[in-house]
Amino acid sequence: MKFLDEYRDEALATKVVDEIRRTVTKPWVLMEVCGGQTHAIVKYGIDRLLPEEVELVHGPGCPVCVTSLEMIDKAHAIAQRPDVIFCSFGDMLRVPGSDVDLLVLKSRGADIRVVYSPIDCLKIARANPDKKVVFFAIGFETTAPANAMSVWQARQQEIKNFSILVSHVLVPPSIASILQSPLNRVQGFLGPGHVCTIMGYREYEPIAERFRVPIVITGFEPIDILQGALMAIQQLEAGTHEVQNQYARVVQRDGNRVAQDLVNKVFEVCDRKWRGVGSIPKSGYKLRYEFHEHDAERLFNVKEIDTQESSTCISGLVLRGVKKPHDCPAFGKQCTPEHPLGATMVSAEGACAAYYVYGRHLEAKNGGRSSGDADRTSSSLTAEVA
Amino acid sequence: MGKANFGGIVKQVCLEYTPEAKVDDYVLVHVGFALSTIDEAEAARTYELLKEMSQLQELEVPEIREAMSGGP
Structure with a gap:
């Protein structure tokens, strides 16, 4: 397939690995930010192709993973109401809350549906006027335009029985938080290609400058990841700390302005709790007040729930x-x-x-x-x- | 809305965020939304750069290996 297969070319991958071997003179720790990149790295064994000086550590960019336990418990409380049709991306259904997961609640009779896109929920809401349709709006900046559009269209089309439970997270505050930690080992980043498709990469420039770390906006195919690693290592060896764009076939410095405009109309930045990490200031989106009719957290008045994480899990x-x-x-x-x-x-x-x-x-x-x-x-x- | 072909599977895709997209363009799609049109020229440029790098490498391999084993 065009723009995919050529980025999985084995001979080319070997050449890039050789170039990395020639470039590296000392140990470096790189973090790939996105869960999609982590998945590709482990799937293709990219971490094992790299010379031993280069260590890849895996970042916080898995939206399902970082959705807080409190938010999942809130989702469960809403989903169990008899007047609710609760819609979600498929991979949220198995996420354990304090007690069970959404799949168990579904088996007990709750009306929980998997959707491909938040827009699908509008159709469900129109078809079920006597029910309240709630979408679990999780994700990073990549998913925010889709979720914003669902609320925007609900208002335009006066679909009153549709709301979203918002648990949006943002990448830049999370990597700044990683870099500020006394435990930090990360010296360079493979930046999140799809997040930057929306947001561009201007907001990463002050982070690279302040913490003196190279950040290479990187794609998701094996060649992308290897080239991103090469660019980051070239910078580390040269002592520079710029933001570079490996994923230029998709990402522009300013991102997608049309999408940003709608996201900013619908959402505003807020503090957000990350599962396993804790609260990070200004690291999430919530609905703007003018869209409160579509804000599930407000509509269902879910109280703060006391939650307990596993004590062995790291x-x-x-x-x-x-x-x-x-x-x-x-x-x-x-x-x-x-x-x-x-x-x-x-x-x-x-x-x-x-x-x-x-x-x-x-x-x-x-x-x-x-x-x-x-x-x-x-x-x-x-x-x-x- | 438009139709996008995912290697044989055709799905409806929202094109609100890619007003520049034309028929036959490649787009990046996430949860039913096209988020970016693939820049073919940029893709070709990156790919050529990579291929060039590897050609140069082939020419330079012995020299560089020697230099590396001898120096810091």
């Missing part, structure tokens, strides 16, 4: 790049994608789930390679690309 440290999935005693044992203890095992984009799905827990059990080991092979790339 997902907060994994999300900040301080620990790897292997470092957790529960990984692949008590904690699996079927029975996740925490955020990063829940979604396919979570680092723990990616490690599990691609069999890294088996290697760990066998006393084999960990992510830091020197035994690197191109076989995994060959297998997937061929």
Whole structure:
């Protein structure tokens, strides 16, 4: 397929890896921000193609993972109401709240539906005028234009029985928070290509400057990720800290202005609690007051719920790049994608789930390679690309 | 709304955010919305750069390897 297959070319990947080997002279720690990038890295074994000096740690960019337990419990409280049709992206259904998940509630009779797009909910709302249709609006900046459009159209079309439960998160405050932490090990970032498709990358420039870290806006195919890593390493070796754009076929410096305009009309920035990380100032979106008729949190007046996370789970440290999935005693044992203890095992984009799905827990059990080991092979790339 | 072909599967896609998109353009789609039209010229340029880099490498490999083993 055009603009995909050429970015999975094995021979080209090998060349970029060789160039990285030639460039690197000392150890560097890079963080890929997006869950989609983490998934590609583990799927294609990109971390094992890189020279041992280069360590990839996995970032907070999995929207399902970072949705707070309080917000999931609120979703559950709303979804259980007999007058509600609760709509969500599929991967939120298995996320454990304090008690159960949405799938269990559905099996107990709650009307919970999986939608492909928030716009689908408007159709459901029109077809069910006696019900209240609520969409669980999670996600990063990438998803905000779609969610904003659903509310905008609901108002234009006077669909009064549609509301959204907003749990939007923003990337720049989260990476600034990672860099400010005394535990931080990250020296350069592979920036979030799809978030920047919407937002552009101007807002990353002050972060690169302030913390003196290179940030390379990077795509999601193996060649994209390898080239992003190469560009970041070239900067680290040269001692520069610029924002660069590897994903120029999709991302422009100013982003998508049309989308930004509607997002800003519908949402405003607010403080947001991240699962496993805690509250980060100005790191989320909430609905503007003028759209309060479509604000599920307000309409259903869900009270703050006292929540309890698993005490063994280290997902907060994994999300900040301080620990790897292997470092957790529960990984692949008590904690699996079927029975996740925490955020990063829940979604396919979570680092723990990616490690599990691609069999890294088996290697760990066998006393084999960990992510830091020197035994690197191109076989995994060959297998997937061929 | 428009129709987008995902490697054989055709779906309705909202084009509100990509007013510049024309028939036969490639678009990046997320949850039913086209978010960006793929810049073919930029894609070709990046790809050529990568290929060029690898050609240069082939020419330079022995020299660079020597230099690396000898110096810091």
